[in-house]
Amino acid sequence: MTIDALEQRLTDLAFDRPDAGRVTARVLSLARKRRRRAVARLGALAAATLLIAAAVVYFVPAADAVLADTPIAGDLLRSAGLTGAGNRVTAVGAVASSSGFRLQLVGAYADSTRTVLLLRANPAILPLGPPSLDPQLSDQFGRTYHVQSELTDSRTGQVIIEFEALAWPDALTGARIALKVTTLKRACASAPFCTDPVSSEPMVRGSWTLRATVGVDESTPLALPAPAHLGPATFNFTSVRSSLATIGIEMSVKGATFDDLQQRVADGRKGTPVFTIDLFAPNGDTATASYSLGEDQRGPLIQFLGYRFGPGNYRLHISYRGSDVDRLLTVP
Amino acid sequence: MEAALTLSDAATAALTPDELCRRYAPSVCRFAGMIAGSSSDADDLAQDALLRAVRAIHSYDPSKGSPEAWLWRIVVNAGRDSARRRERTRWIVERLAFTAPRESESVEAAVLARLRDADLHAQLRLLPHRDKTLLALRYGVGLDTAEVGAAVGLSTDSTGKAIRRALARLRARLEVTRP
Numbered sequence: 166m167t168i169d170a171l172e173q174r175l176t177d178l179a180f181d182r183p184d185a186g187r188v189t190a191r192v193l194s195l196a197r198k199r200r201r202r203a204v205a206r207l208g209a210l211a212a213a214t215l216l217i218a219a220a221v222v223y224f225v226p227a228a229d230a231v232l233a234d235t236p237i238a239g240d241l242l243r244s245a246g247l248t249g250a251g252n253r254v255t256a257v258g259a260v261a262s263s264s265g266f267r268l269q270l271v272g273a274y275a276d277s278t279r280t281v282l283l284l285r286a287n288p289a290i291l292p293l294g295p296p297s298l299d300p301q302l303s304d305q306f307g308r309t310y311h312v313q314s315e316l317t318d319s320r321t322g323q324v325i326i327e328f329e330a331l332a333w334p335d336a337l338t339g340a341r342i343a344l345k346v347t348t349l350k351r352a353c354a355s356a357p358f359c360t361d362p363v364s365s366e367p368m369v370r371g372s373w374t375l376r377a378t379v380g381v382d383e384s385t386p387l388a389l390p391a392p393a394h395l396g397p398a399t400f401n402f403t404s405v406r407s408s409l410a411t412i413g414i415e416m417s418v419k420g421a422t423f424d425d426l427q428q429r430v431a432d433g434r435k436g437t438p439v440f441t442i443d444l445f446a447p448n449g450d451t452a453t454a455s456y457s458l459g460e461d462q463r464g465p466l467i468q469f470l471g472y473r474f475g476p477g478n479y480r481l482h483i484s485y486r487g488s489d490v491d492r493l494l495t496v497p
Numbered sequence: 498m499e500a501a502l503t504l505s506d507a508a509t510a511a512l513t514p515d516e517l518c519r520r521y522a523p524s525v526c527r528f529a530g531m532i533a534g535s536s537s538d539a540d541d542l543a544q545d546a547l548l549r550a551v552r553a554i555h556s557y558d559p560s561k562g563s564p565e566a567w568l569w570r571i572v573v574n575a576g577r578d579s580a581r582r583r584e585r586t587r588w589i590v591e592r593l594a595f596t597a598p599r600e601s602e603s604v605e606a607a608v609l610a611r612l613r614d615a616d617l618h619a620q621l622r623l624l625p626h627r628d629k630t631l632l633a634l635r636y637g638v639g640l641d642t643a644e645v646g647a648a649v650g651l652s653t654d655s656t657g658k659a660i661r662r663a664l665a666r667l668r669a670r671l672e673v674t675r676p
Contacts, residue, residue: 182530
């Protein structure tokens with residue numbers, strides 16, 4: 166009798182449950198999506214950029230003969246993750262010429278996670294690459310900032326250099342920045358049909374200094390998603406912020422060490438990383454910029470950088486050791 | 498990923514991942530909502546369980562049983578994995594809150610009459626994982642005892658007894674927490 170009553174209450178029990186339609190949509194989306202390889206880190210990005218640039222030089226031999234007198238191309242803006250920044254990209258126009266190369270600082274953008282400079286080089290150049298050839302960025306306080314990534318298009322001479330974020334109090338005061346370059350690498354280093362062939366030495370020494378004043382786009386904190394439990398590891402969100410162009414996410418990890426997250430599972434090739442993290446825009450496009458792993462006394466720390474293309478629900482996908490989970494970030 | 502799955506009850510019907518989700522997502526979501534500790538955990542569990550099933554759809558062998566039995570074994574395993582992660586930190590609370598089953602029909606009847614669904618659900622969630630899995634499959638999803646047994650790897654008789662014990666433990670919790 167009493168068992169029956171309890172059974173009936175359980176049968177009729179009303180409670181919140183996941184929305185089957187939404188879960189189905191996510192599952193089918195994830196199932197159809199190929200397992201993504203790890204996000205290219207800076208080294209891989211630089212290498213890939215070099216390959217692309219070399220390929221462009223090879224397949225478009227006359228492309229670097231004339232610097233296209235056009236605005237920064239939309240695809241490069243997308244590559245820089247600045248499509249969401251709108252008119253917050255500061256037009257600069259500073260020019261420096263040396264050793265037959267002309268560098269123009271076309272635009273700049275800064276927020277609390279990165280500083281992006283948009284340049285045009287004539288003749289075109291290749292990414293400079295670390296460590297000794299890094300361009301130096303400094304602010305009015307004399308502080309210098311490291312390069313995070315570089316991207317060039319040797320067809321047009323357009324260059325995107327991304328530096329780490331400007332330090333306090335630049336966000337309040339704005340920043341007077343100076344970019345100093347002492348070495349450039351010609352884009353036509355090896356192709357014999359280039360209009361400006363260089364037989365053996367692609368490096369060009371000189372002195373280029375470009376100055377600009379930029380505002381710093383403040384980011385706003387977003388609601389922290391629920392922790393993600395994947396296998397033995399728990400990923401706790403400690404900060405999620407969004408500016409007009411960037412989504413910054415910080416996480417701490419329990420149940421896995423820094424080395425655990427770096428492991429790769431043998432697959433007969435380079436190995437599959439056990440940990441991946443990706444961000445997808447509301448339209449499904451990838452919005453991942455980069456991420457870095459750090460560590461403190463309490464365990465691993467993850468700093469993730471994504472591109473904000475506009476407002477909407479962004480999907481953060483985390484996988485670890487065969488388990489994966491999605492977290493939605495509602496970005497205003 | 499589009500591998501076909503032949504249904505035991507409809508030999509001509511091939512089950513694609515879409516069809517699998519269409520047929521079973523509501524039940525899996527109900528199961529997940531019933532046993533998970535929070536709505537976000539329920540979301541994770543439902544997604545994880547269905548994704549495992551979709552990704553393993555090619556491994557289903559009709560000669561080894563119905564697709565339902567195959568699916569619920571996957572779902573139960575996903576639930577068990579999820580619970581293991583959480584129970585490491587919760588086991589002390591579980592132990593402290595545990596009370597031996599008692600039989601007290603009159604008290605239970607009074608409690609049940611006033612019990613809100615939310616309170617009953619909360620107490621259900623506090624049961625040991627195995628107990629709430631059994632109850633969620635039996636009463637939440639609506640499987641019969643044999644189907645529940647197939648999903649959790651027990652004989653029908655043992656499953657029936659295990660469900661009774663789980664009900665008794667839930668009853669005991671309701672007594673302890675009665676208003």
